[in-house]
Amino acid sequence: MKLIAPSILSADGGRLAEEIASVEKAGADWIHVDVMDGHFVPNITMGPAVIKALRKATRLPFDVHLMIQNPDDYIEAFAEAGADWITVHVEAATHLHRTLGQIKKAGKKAGVSLNPSTPLSSVEEILPDLDLLLIMSVNPGFGGQQFIQSSLAKIRRAAQMLAGVPTKPLLEVDGGVTLQNIAAIAGAGADVLVAGAAVFQTPDYAQTIAALKAEAHKT
Numbered sequence: 001m002k003l004i005a006p007s008i009l010s011a012d013g014g015r016l017a018e019e020i021a022s023v024e025k026a027g028a029d030w031i032h033v034d035v036m037d038g039h040f041v042p043n044i045t046m047g048p049a050v051i052k053a054l055r056k057a058t059r060l061p062f063d064v065h066l067m068i069q070n071p072d073d074y075i076e077a078f079a080e081a082g083a084d085w086i087t088v089h090v091e092a093a094t095h096l097h098r099t100l101g102q103i104k105k106a107g108k109k110a111g112v113s114l115n116p117s118t119p120l121s122s123v124e125e126i127l128p129d130l131d132l133l134l135i136m137s138v139n140p141g142f143g144g145q146q147f148i149q150s151s152l153a154k155i156r157r158a159a160q161m162l163a164g165v166p167t168k169p170l171l172e173v174d175g176g177v178t179l180q181n182i183a184a185i186a187g188a189g190a191d192v193l194v195a196g197a198a199v200f201q202t203p204d205y206a207q208t209i210a211a212l213k214a215e216a217h218k219t
């Protein structure tokens with residue numbers, strides 16, 4: 001099953017609750033929430049207080065992507081705010097095994113994300129501890145960027161790597177996913193497809209999400 005996770009980074013920031021309710025109604029599977037701190041990435045978005053307020057807008061899982069330094073300091077706060085999946089960046093976590101344990105201790109699903117330049121080998125030792133592996137197919141920080149083509153081969157290798165893990169972590173892809181390339185990305189083995197601009201910059205979310213799902217299930 002291929003899941004579509006609209007990224008609210010590209011939604012209308014003045015009407016976030018409404019936008020979330022709209023994509024839920026339109027058939028979204030998860031809500032992807034990008035948290036940026038202005039240090040790990042050159043952009044700043046939202047923190048736990050806003051996520052807590054948005055939690056009331058939907059029953060869909062909140063897929064919280066932490067693009068922040070020192071993620072250990074904030075995991076409890078995001079868990080309490082209503083995150084269901086918490087993903088940290090391997091490049092920002094010094095003691096990744098401990099960080100993943102902290103997420104699970106908070107009762108949440110634990111994910112790890114890799115920047116485009118970070119090799120898959122950086123997570124080799126902690127594969128059995130993962131609920132989700134997030135492959136970035138753009139350099140994180142902004143919505144609407146172009147998919148980095150070499151990511152396809154990396155996604156394929158990641159899928160092979162995860163297939164051998166007994167707990168079967170999900171493979172998520174984030175960045176530059178469009179109606180034109182989603183079939184290839186899903187075909188390479190992605191389970192969860194994040195789509196920001198590809199959803200929120202279209203007039204009819206239901207039509208867009210249905211089209212993305214149809215393409216994703218083509219292969």
Ligand code: DX5
Nearest residue numbers: 007140141143144176196197
């Ligand atoms: C980028 C974020 C993405 C972003 C994706 O740093 O992590 O989730 O919102 O946006 P699109 O789908 O527009 O590339």
Ligand code: ZN
Nearest residue numbers: 007034065174
């Ligand atoms: Zn993201």
